[in-house]
Amino acid sequence: MIINHKVSFAAVCLFLLACLPGFSQNVKIDSLKGIVETGAKDTAMVNTLNDLSVLLRRNQDEEEAIETASKALELATSLNFKKGMGYALKNSGLVYYNRGDYLEALDDWTKSLEIFESVPDTLGMANIINNLGTLYFQAGSLPKALDNYLRSLGFAEKAKDTFQMTTVLYGIGAIYGELREYDKSLEYFNQMGRYTENLNNNQLRTYYLMGLGEVYMKKGDYEMSLKYYKEALPLNDDTPEYTHNLTMLGTVEQKIGDIDKSIEYLNLAYESAKENKQQWETVQTLIPLGKLYQDSDFSKAINIYKEAESVSKQMETDKSLVDIYKGMSETYAIHGHFDKAYQYQELYEAEKDSLFNLETDDKIRGLQFDFDLSKKEDEIGLLEKEAEIQEFKERRQKNMLFATGIALFLIVLLAISLYRRYKFTRETNLIIEKEKDRSEKLLLNILPEETAQELKEFGKVKAKRFDSVTVLFTDFVGFTAYAQNLEPEELVSSVDYYFSKFDEIMEKYDVEKIKTIGDAYMCVSGLPEPGENDVFRAVQAAFEIVEFIEASKKTKMTDLTQFDIRIGINTGPIVAGVVGTKKFAYDIWGDTVNVASRMESKSKPGKINISESTYELIKDQYDCEFRGEIDVKNKGMMKMFFVNTKKTDHLS
Structure with missing residues (x-):
């Protein structure tokens, strides 16, 4: 059984401690291996192999766990022992899930479900469908996740298995929390709570109470949030969740305005994190603690933030550095150290961009x-x-x-x-x-026509170097803030409206769209056949995008979000090709692409920012404004220009 928690809902799986390797578990593994070597090849041996596979997975011996599950499946198939086959596939799917190989996990769990349905095994069906729900949840497919969780709940109720029902209810509550439907989230958490009262399981009870505390905090009902976090605290005083519980109590007290209580809880959380060597929780406790001292104690606030920075870098994770550098910049600014404030503001912006790229990759x-x-x-x-x-x-x-x-x-x-x-x-x-015909159209939507023909004819595509193409990037200004505040349907509808128009503009100027990454739009002029007007087509396309954005703002459409846009252009050599064989994608690489992206990030709203190489090609035909040399991350000082107006028409 697996239970998924998004970061906003406490971020750890139930019974994680039970999965940690230890001496007694290793002894049990050795014992089961002895039985496997000497026992008869019967249904009891299938069950033994399945138990051994579970222990090996918990002991992080993933390759051996999969091999053992395969042996269990092979023996169960030869004996026509369907229940053993179902659990063998379930166990191998768990290993693939832990690795992030979601499609492999989906294959195994789908086969396992078919077997449990044929037996039939109601509890087995409830368990596998719950796992499938978690798989879709982790992949970001919330509607499919919810559908599977609800089906699993039905089978768990039919089997009268209270424990399975409780874990499924947690997953449903977490999904509604992610969707910001807090009343529905509370409804399912409260159902979970009624079952946990009879299970006498402190860990399940802890997650129920902390889940409620999280939802009420997001709703802004801090008194109720505080109540549930306090109720959970004595239940988890000897578990890894204890530190997180104290941190959340400090956070809620800060929102209420009781600074002394907030500092008290956060100091306790810090001591607990240090004692138990919980680096992540140490950082998560230091950040709000530093914020509390920003106004009153400059030295203490800076020392706290620097300790948080040191621990964060030891973990080799940049996710917390965004909040740390922001806090340090604010602290220096409050106390008049503006040079230091500017230095950490720059670090904050750089880490924020890096974090955005990670989230985009997800x-x-x-x-x-x-x-x-x-x-x-x-x-x-x-x-x-x-x-x-x-x-x-x-x-x-x-x-x-x-x-x-x-x-x-x-x-x-x-x-x-x-x-x-x-x-x-x-x-x-x-x-x-x-x-x-459908396949042809789909392929041409993914790849340029020449590349698609080469892929169909030879089954693969050779990478090609182009000595001079023009790469164009666009990005919506302040998109992250919009994404946090808008309903998902409104956000997707707005982005689709703008990107659809961008596609039309690219087709008009014969510019090849490469991909979209979140709210970023990337295209290139000069692929697959370079021409003498490539750079001019790209610049004209950029002007038309700016004109379209300005016209959209003037229409003031109430059902769509209105954005400002930044555009960056660079010209130079690139390599283009198709990556992969089954999950292929057409893409371009090279320093030219990186510089084009930097041109966009250093542009201004409504402006087209170009590099020196592009400027040299268009300076006689366009009125350009020299911006000076600007510091670019990983590139140093680079000359940049705004393109203002066109002098003559050079497009045929």
């Missing part, structure tokens, strides 16, 4: 998972269709053999058969042509 992985899942579903549908066709052919053949014994009806049956075959062939050909 979103891309989630979208890639959905895309790969859709392809798998299409493959399954195709196999089912082929099986239906084969079954039809076999049935028709039997009918023809039977008809040979009846001479009187032979001609009639033959004519009917020929007619059906003609109709079937015609319909099948139409389906094949339709699917072929």
Whole structure:
């Protein structure tokens, strides 16, 4: 059984301590290995192999855990022991899930579910469907996750398994919390609470109470949040969650305005984190503690932030540095040290950009998972269709053999058969042509036409170097703030509106769109066939984007969010090609791409910022404004120019 928690809901799995390796667990592994080597090849041996696979996974021996689960599956299949087969597939899926191989986990758990359904095993179905819900939750597919959790809850209720029902209710509550539907989240957490009262399990009770505390804090009901966090504290005083509980109590007291109580809780949390060597919790406690001393004690605040910075860097994670550098910049500014404030403001901006890229990568992985899942579903549908066709052919053949014994009806049956075959062939050909056209259109949407033809002909695409292309980046100003405050449907609708228009503009100027990354739009002029007007087409496309954004703001559409935009352009050599064989994607690489991205990040709202290399190509045709040399991360000082107006028309 696996339980998923997003960071906002306490961020650890239930019973994590039970999964930690230890001496007694190693002894049990050795004991089971002895039984495997000497025992009979029967259903009891299948169960032993499955138990051994679970222990090996908990002991982080993942390769051996998968190998053992495979042996259990092989033996169970030879014995036609379906329940053993189902649990073997479940165990191997858990290892793949822990590795982040979600599609492999999905394969194993889907097969496991089919086996449990055929037995039938109600509790096994509840468990696997719950795991599938967690898989979709982790991949960011919240509707599918919720659907699986609700199905799992139905089977758990049918099996009258209170423990399984409790874990599923936690997952449903967490999803509604992520969707900001706090009343529904509380409804499912409260259902969970009614069951935990009878289970006598402090860890489940702890997560129930801390989940409620989190939801009420997000709702702004700090008194209720404080109540539940205080109730949870004595239940987890000997667990890793104790430090987090103290930190949250300090955070809520700070929101209420009781600074002394907040400092007291945060100091206790800091001592607990240090004593238990919890580096992450140490940083999470120091950040709010530093903020409390920003106004009153400059030296103490700075020392606290510097300790947090040191611990964060030891963990080799940049996620906390954003808050640390922001706090240090604010502290220096409050006390008049403006040079230091500016220095840490620069570090804050750099870490924020880095964190945004990490979050974007997570979103891309989630979208890639959905895309790969859709392809798998299409493959399954195709196999089912082929099986239906084969079954039809076999049935028709039997009918023809039977008809040979009846001479009187032979001609009639033959004519009917020929007619059906003609109709079937015609319909099948139409389906094949339709699917072929669909595949062609889909491929051309993903890849340039020349690249798509090469991929179809040779099965792969050679990487190509282009000596001079023009790369263009756009980015919406303040998008992160919009994303936090807007409803998901409104945000997606607005981004789709702008990007759809961008696609039209790129097609008009024969500029190749490469990809979108969150709210960033990336394209290149000069692919796949370079031309003498490439740079001018890119600049004209940029002007039209700016004009479109300004016109959109003037229309004041109430159903769409209005953004400002930054644009950056750079010209130079790149390498282009297709990455992967099954999950292929067309992309470009090179320093030219990185500089184009930096041009965008250093641009201003409504402005087109270009590099020196692009300026040298267009300076005679466009009125450009020299901005001076600007410091660029990892590049040093670079000359930049704003493109203001066009002198002459050089596009044919």
